[in-house]
Amino acid sequence: MKAMLERxxxxxxxxxITERKPAMxxxxxxxxxxxxLIRELRDREGFVHLSFITCIDYIEDGIFTLVYMLHNYNRxxxxxxxxxxxxxxxxxxxxxxxxxxxxxxxxxxxxxYGINFPGSPRLEEDFCLEGWDDIPPMRRDFNTKQYSTDRFxxxxxxxxxxxxxxxxxxxxxxxGGDE
Amino acid sequence: xxxxxxxxxxxxxxxxxxxxxxxxxxxxxKYVKIWQGPQHPGITGNMALELVLDGDTIIDCKTHVGYxxxxxxxxxxxxxxxxxxTVVCRIAxxxxxxxxxxxxxxxxxxxxxxxxxxxxxxxxxxxxMMRLAxxxxxxxxxxxxxxxxxxxxxxxxxxxxxLDIFEEMTGARIYHMYMVPGGVRAxxxxxxxxxxxxxxxxxxxxxxxVERVMFNNTVFKMRSKGLGIISPEMIDPYGIVGPxxxxxxxxxxxxxxxxxxxxxHLDFDAITGTDSDAYDRAxxxxxxxxxxxxxxxxxxxxxxxxxPFQADMPNVLHWKxxxxxxxxxxxCTRGEYGYFMVTDGTEFIRRVxxxxxxxxxxxxxxxxxxxxxxxxxxAGLMVSLHTYPPEIER
Numbered sequence: 001m002k003a004m005l006e007r008x009x010x011x012x013x014x015x016x017i018t019e020r021k022p023a024m025x026x027x028x029x030x031x032x033x034x035x036x037l038i039r040e041l042r043d044r045e046g047f048v049h050l051s052f053i054t055c056i057d058y059i060e061d062g063i064f065t066l067v068y069m070l071h072n073y074n075r076x077x078x079x080x081x082x083x084x085x086x087x088x089x090x091x092x093x094x095x096x097x098x099x100x101x102x103x104x105x106x107x108x109x110x111x112x113y114g115i116n117f118p119g120s121p122r123l124e125e126d127f128c129l130e131g132w133d134d135i136p137p138m139r140r141d142f143n144t145k146q147y148s149t150d151r152f153x154x155x156x157x158x159x160x161x162x163x164x165x166x167x168x169x170x171x172x173x174x175x176g177g178d179e
Numbered sequence: 180x181x182x183x184x185x186x187x188x189x190x191x192x193x194x195x196x197x198x199x200x201x202x203x204x205x206x207x208x209k210y211v212k213i214w215q216g217p218q219h220p221g222i223t224g225n226m227a228l229e230l231v232l233d234g235d236t237i238i239d240c241k242t243h244v245g246y247x248x249x250x251x252x253x254x255x256x257x258x259x260x261x262x263x264x265t266v267v268c269r270i271a272x273x274x275x276x277x278x279x280x281x282x283x284x285x286x287x288x289x290x291x292x293x294x295x296x297x298x299x300x301x302x303x304x305x306x307x308m309m310r311l312a313x314x315x316x317x318x319x320x321x322x323x324x325x326x327x328x329x330x331x332x333x334x335x336x337x338x339x340x341x342l343d344i345f346e347e348m349t350g351a352r353i354y355h356m357y358m359v360p361g362g363v364r365a366x367x368x369x370x371x372x373x374x375x376x377x378x379x380x381x382x383x384x385x386x387x388x389v390e391r392v393m394f395n396n397t398v399f400k401m402r403s404k405g406l407g408i409i410s411p412e413m414i415d416p417y418g419i420v421g422p423x424x425x426x427x428x429x430x431x432x433x434x435x436x437x438x439x440x441x442x443x444h445l446d447f448d449a450i451t452g453t454d455s456d457a458y459d460r461a462x463x464x465x466x467x468x469x470x471x472x473x474x475x476x477x478x479x480x481x482x483x484x485x486x487p488f489q490a491d492m493p494n495v496l497h498w499k500x501x502x503x504x505x506x507x508x509x510x511c512t513r514g515e516y517g518y519f520m521v522t523d524g525t526e527f528i529r530r531v532x533x534x535x536x537x538x539x540x541x542x543x544x545x546x547x548x549x550x551x552x553x554x555x556x557x558a559g560l561m562v563s564l565h566t567y568p569p570e571i572e573r
Contacts (some may be wrong), residue, residue, distance in 0.1 A: 020505055021288060023437070048415040051506070054532040056521055069506055069519065069534075076437050078506060100417045100547070101539035128245035128572050138253055163262055164526075167496060 001025070001077055004045055012037045016082070026067075026080035034083045035093040038068055042098060046072045047079055050098070053105035055113050059140040062087045064113060068095075085115070094120040111140035203231055203239055210238065211259020215557055217246045224272075224568040226541065228561070233555055240549035242542045249571040252513055255531050260286055260360070261276055261495040263528070268354040270533055271570045276309035277511040278533070279358040281518040284439070284507045285531075286360045289522050290500045292490050294440050296363030296441075300482035303441040304475060305348070305357065306509070308375075311382065311471035312341040313512045314464055317565055318389060324559040325399050337385055340378045347371055362489035372479045379472045386468055394462060403458035407548040407560040410455070417547070418539040422467060423564060426452035426460040433510035445477050457563035464512075464565070497525050513537060513565050535570025542571070 008014045014037065016028040019035035029037050041047040047070035054066040063129070068081040085092055094117040104127075106117040111127045114136035126132070135142050203210060203346040216227035225246035231239035251270055255263045267282040268275035280302055281486050287294065294302075315338040321329030342352040346370055349355035357364050424431055432449035434442040450466050492498075500522040508517035517534040518538055545564060552560055 011248040020503070024506060041261065049420075050418055051508075051515065051517060052518060052534040054530070055243060056530045067519070067532075069248060073431060073436070080504070080506065104538065104542050117547070128243070128248040130245060137250065140256075141435070142253075144250065144253055144257070164259055164496075168263075 001075070007058060009024060012040070020080070022074055024078040024080070026082055028082045028084070031083050031085055032090065034066075034068075034081065035095055038070070038081060038095055041070055041079065041081075045076075046074050051078070053095075053102065053109065055109055055115065055138070057087070057113065057138070057140045059087065064090055064115060066092060066109075066115075090115040092117055094118060096120045101152065112136055112140065113131060181240045188419075193473055205231070209233065213554075215561075216564065217243075218512060223300070224566075224573075226566075226568040228545070228549065229556070230549070230557065235554045237549050237552050237557065240546045241398045242545055244541075244568055244571045247569050249569075251573045252531055252533065255490040255528055257527065259496070259526050260498050260528070264356050264359065265354075265571075268356055269569070271511070271516075271535065271567050272353070273313045273567065274309055274511055275354050276305050276358065277509055277516050279356065280306060280440075281507050281509055281516065283358050283360045284509075285505055285518045286303060286500065287519040288505045288507055289520065290360075290498075292361050292492065294362040294490050295487040297483045297486045298488045298490075300441045300478060301363045301367060302358050302490060303361075303445070304367075304478040304482065305355075307471050307474045307478065308344065308438070310339055310512050311468055311475065312338045312345075314468040314471065315341070315382075317464060317512065317562070318393070318461070318468070321464075321559070321562045322393050322399070323388075325402050327393060327396060327399060330393050333385055334389065337378070337382050340381070344371065344375050344378065347374070359489075360495075361492045362487070364489075366488045375475065376479060379475055383469070386465060386472075390465060392457075395466065400458065402556060403461065403559060404454070404456055406457040406552065406556055407563055408454070408456045409544070409548070413544070413547075417544050419514075419544060420536050421510065421512070421565075422460055422463050423536075423540060423544070424514065425448070425449060425464045427455035428453055433508060433515060437508075439507075439509060441478070441482070444481060445474055447474060447477075457559055460563050460565075467512075483535065497526065499524060508534070511536070513540065513567070516570075533570060533573045535567065535573075537568065537570050540564045541566035541568070 003102045005017055012029060012033050014027045014029045017025060019025050024124055049071040051069040052069055054067050060063060064087050066083045066085060070079045070081065092115060094106055096106060103121045106120040107123055108127050109115045110117065110123050117123060134147060205212060211232045213230050213232060214227055215230055217225045227243040229241040229243060230237050251266055254266055263282065267278040271276045315334040319334040319358040322330035345355060346352045348371060349357035365415055394506050409419060409423060409427050411427050413419060414427060414429050428451050430449045430451050435449050447470055450463055450470060452463045479544045502522055502524045504521045515536060519532040519534065520528060521530040523529040541564065545561065548560060549557060
């Protein structure tokens, strides 16, 4: 693993290599090199299994971090490939030609985060949400509660409280909410 | 979308062509479009298959999900770590325990908490009971999908007996919320082991009966043999895992390959099949059900009966976890089930991604295997892949 990572540093310019736990490492790669790196890992390094593709919204930095989780069955190693993309013009190279399930993940990311994957099949089709007309709901700036209030309005007999505050007041009433 | 078989005949390292098929001329009047689901007895939960038929043969299949989307991952970003326990168990209804375990394991991994040995054993027992309960329900569903309605009555009864034990063990039948960070909520109740052993004896006999009635049944055999064959070349390109891959002869099982909890102290081996059709997948799950019974017995025999069952924990109301990232996984009844979690040092999760095997089994794999299948067999094919829609939509 160590030799492979050193080679990837030289050949692909990967950076921020971090061992998250035994047999799980993550690394970062520039957007334009990502597809080539993933293909290399699949075809030459035995990372034949794509566990998932997901996204982390770092709204404060204006980026989305895409995570491709790959697994090598022979060595039982898991490798997370992280790619930072611009949040405002979110677009990434599609890897639907590498794994059959990749387009499904990309379709979901398009719907939930608004990330475009040019060329990915059925990208424009609704995945979970039918007729969604708001900002993509998994973005950090989408307010679930506000959406719900605006959409469905007040219903008699129903009230909600902040669960954390409620627990504090209920469990520690004599300590002003502190433990 | 459907893929041509030839596209994968050269194996994984070859350049794969995932080109869209030619559009079907529905205006020609030659084809019929029908929907299987979202409400249909032959559907595994709330999802739908949009099928195009030529006569009674399926020529195109599209999976539609979203009927059960509750936004779990988003909800979890706005609740404290401990509050999320009421959310995670609802992600895969027939198998909530795997969600509980993986959520707890991810938090433990990120916060450096190690559950005591006794808790590890109790968790292993809990997961194997869950696996057996899920398999029993699945066998009933598979049998019913081919018109054998006696078997589900028996297997669901035994699933219920196991749920009785869960109720005794955790206080709840389905959503246990039992495996909390640091261990489990309570030790095993007195006398539970004996009652569980009795149920296992009964379940063992039941599985023998099921084998005779279901797997020797001519109708079941004729309809399920040769149905939905997964070729070895499909395994990696489609991300197929668990029994669906093992029925193809691929010996991969996370319990053996990357042992977690107490699995390294248990004697078992990954079971594999050869034919990789609906019948073989069903028979493999029957054998794995027997294996569950064996593992439950081993757990009861070998687990420590005293000692702590919960590690020292910080106050969970003010629990902050250092920034980090992890991916923990376990072998559920369908294969690799995982939790990817990112924390940023606050009292809330930054991002959690639940990885369920149904994501690929019910969409990419299903859409490929359905092509060429008789409409009467689509329910059986779908059940044979063992898919749960909630883990697709999260």
